[in-house]
Amino acid sequence: MKLSIITINYNNCEGLRKTIKSVVSQTFRDFEYIIIDGGSTDGSVDVIKEYADRVDYWVSEKDHGIYHAMNKGAFAAHGEYTQFLNSGDYLCDERVLEKVFANQFNEDIVCGNMYTSRGDERISPDEVSMAYMLTGTLLHPVSFIKRSLFDVYKYDERYKIMGDRDFFMHHLIKENVSYRKVNVFVAVFDVSGISCTSTNKDADRALINHLTDCLIPPRVRTDYRNFMGEDDYYHSLFYTLSFAKLRKYVYTLVVIFVKIITFNRGWIKDYPIRLRKQKI
Numbered sequence: 001m002k003l004s005i006i007t008i009n010y011n012n013c014e015g016l017r018k019t020i021k022s023v024v025s026q027t028f029r030d031f032e033y034i035i036i037d038g039g040s041t042d043g044s045v046d047v048i049k050e051y052a053d054r055v056d057y058w059v060s061e062k063d064h065g066i067y068h069a070m071n072k073g074a075f076a077a078h079g080e081y082t083q084f085l086n087s088g089d090y091l092c093d094e095r096v097l098e099k100v101f102a103n104q105f106n107e108d109i110v111c112g113n114m115y116t117s118r119g120d121e122r123i124s125p126d127e128v129s130m131a132y133m134l135t136g137t138l139l140h141p142v143s144f145i146k147r148s149l150f151d152v153y154k155y156d157e158r159y160k161i162m163g164d165r166d167f168f169m170h171h172l173i174k175e176n177v178s179y180r181k182v183n184v185f186v187a188v189f190d191v192s193g194i195s196c197t198s199t200n201k202d203a204d205r206a207l208i209n210h211l212t213d214c215l216i217p218p219r220v221r222t223d224y225r226n227f228m229g230e231d232d233y234y235h236s237l238f239y240t241l242s243f244a245k246l247r248k249y250v251y252t253l254v255v256i257f258v259k260i261i262t263f264n265r266g267w268i269k270d271y272p273i274r275l276r277k278q279k280i
Contacts (some may be wrong), residue, residue, distance in 0.1 A: 002101060003031035004077030004147065008069045008086045010038035015088030015190060017047050022090035024054040028097035032056040034076055036069045044087075067155035067163040074150045081110070081144040088117075088190030089141045099184050100144070108149060108177035109168070112142040112186035122189070124181045128172050137165035142186040149177065 005023055009016045016035075023033055035048055037060035045060050052058075057076055063069045074082055085091065092115070100112060111124035122139055125132055153170050155163045171177045 001030060001032060001079045002081060003097070003144070004034055004073075004079035004082045005031055006034045006036065006070065006073035006077065006082055006084050008036050008038075008066060008073065008084065009040060009044055010069075010087075011040045011042040011044065012087040013040070013042050013044040013047050016044050018090050019085055019087050020047070020051050020054075023085065024051060025094045026091065026097045027095050028101060030101075031097065032077070032079060034058065034073050036063070036073045036076075037061075038063045038069055064157060065160060067159055068157045070163075071150070071154045071157065074147065074154065077147050079147060082147050082150075083142075083144050084140050085187060086141070086190075088192065089187055091187050092185050096184065096186050100182055100186060103182045103184075105180050105182065107180040108146045109138070109172065110144040110180045110182060111138055112144075112182050112184045114139050114142045114186055115188045116191050117188060118191055121185075126181050128179050130173055133165070133169045133173060137162075138168045139189070140164045141189050143168075146177075 007016070007019050007023070009019075020033075020035075033055050035055055035058040037044055037048065037058065039060055039062040048055060048058050048060070059072075063072065070084055073084070091097070100110075103110075113124055114122045116122060124139055124142065128138070149171055152175065153167065156166050157163070159166060172179060
């Protein structure tokens with residue numbers, strides 16, 4: 001079996017119905033469908049029973065949070081790949097999976113593109129780097145993850161949100177698993193979910209610190225913290241400028257300012273030429 005589609009739900013019966021309908025209408029049929037419900041009381045179980053003949057496995061019982069439920073789904077899966085399409089999210093059209101698996105891939109993590117329920121486009125990266133993972137994460141509704149990765153490292157159930165970021169960073173950065181992007185818009189992501197409505201900068205920073213402590217050897221951790229601006233404002237400014245989209249123009253303004261106060265002397269006189277050559 002190629003794919004296990006896993007839907008996590010709790011008291012979102014209308015979103016669940018939308019998700020299920022998008023899955024069972026697919027022309028690609030080499031998949032199983034798993035629904036993990038957290039003991040809903042809003043009629044979600046009735047919706048599941050309505051489509052019971054198209055669902056391969058489902059359970060409705062109390063759990064310990066989103067990532068506990070997602071792990072339950074992963075360990076119930078039999079497919080080579082897993083896809084987490086949680087309630088409220090839905091596949092773009094009935095031929096999406098057919099288009100995705102026409103690419104004949106074998107990488108550990110494969111990502112497509114997605115729309116949000118607001119109509120925005122979200123594009124997966126062509127390559128994944130440490131810098132990318134420090135400032136964002138992969139799009140989990142359009143990620144196809146080899147089931148075997150969960151035997152190495154599963155979702156950390158201590159997180160309320162951002163556990164998928166922890167999961168992706170561990171596998172892609174620490175374990176160096178293979179990655180591929182397929183240029184297909186796979187799903188529409190419901191932005192009313194908890195991962196979008198919950199914002200906590202302190203929690204985000206704590207996660208980054210935890211991940212980097214796990215990933216970066218102790219002998220270089222101090223240098224890393226200096227570069228990231230953990231210890232002083234100078235390095236913090238340097239880090240911010242390094243990732244700024246308009247860094248070329250910021251650097252140019254800095255050079256102009258320095259030239260003015262130094263009366264255009266020395267190596268600064270030729271700096272714009274070197275800047276163009278380096279294509280900053």
